[in-house]
Amino acid sequence: MSGHRADRMYLLQYGAERVSAALSLRGGPVERHYWESFVGVLVRGGDEWILFDTEMARAALDSPAVQAAYAAGDNGDDDFRWHLTPTPPADRRWTWGLAGDPLAAALATVGLTPEQISRAVVSHLHVDHAGGIPTLAAHGVPVAAHRDELAFARSGAVGVTAGFHPPDWSHPGTRWELLDGDTDLAPGVRVLSTPGHTPGHLSLRVDLPETGTWLFAADAADLGQNFLDRTPCGSCAAARPGDEELADRSLDRLLREAADSDARIVPGHDQLVLNAVRHPPGGHR
Ligand SMILES: [Zn+2]
Known part of the structure; x- marks a missing residue:
């Protein structure tokens, strides 16, 4: 079985965002806000470093349009109590990220640089997951995404106010690797199709020799609460009939996989x- 397992894994925090509970929990209270982490997963499998999710770009963190899109969800609640982040942000900011290029800064914490990444994969193309793509493109790193996700972003159906920030996925040098669904990326590293939150949403499964199976939900489940209540996240970007049902099924799929493989499941x-x-x-082994 060892040939089917990755070698080691690091969890990265790039920053955090303050969002309404209604975004993370279907039917959740709009007036409650949480600081939610931006998470990356870095896996050594075979001879490769594989990165899952890439954080919010510096350009987006500093963008008045992106801050305004977050602020549009504000309803006057000034409660910033969810200060569990390593670096509590300044008041009245809706996002924070590591200094400089947050992707490069997070990789530096484990002694790596962007060009050492063999391959990246993004769960989906929301601004808080796709912002590192131009940095990876500049270093020639291929970026995998679900085919339906890139098509949806490029369709122009949604924009910054819905969390799609075109500079993230418009870099002409991006070496896209388009996936059609569940795909093995390397020994012990597999993406799982979990649509609903967005049309081509992907989650990640990592199998390690000592700690076993890990499932990274990304936005198929933002919080532990999604699993406790069997309630998916509150938003479906494409707002098509059937998207909420897809999100339900994706959440159930993760719960089933977790039960079947005795996995540690990590919300996004x-x-x-x-x-x-x-x-x-x-790292985890
Ligand atoms: Zn999202």
């Missing part, structure tokens, strides 16, 4: 869970 934006599983020195 849960600061408490991330703090609990943040990588030990040398």
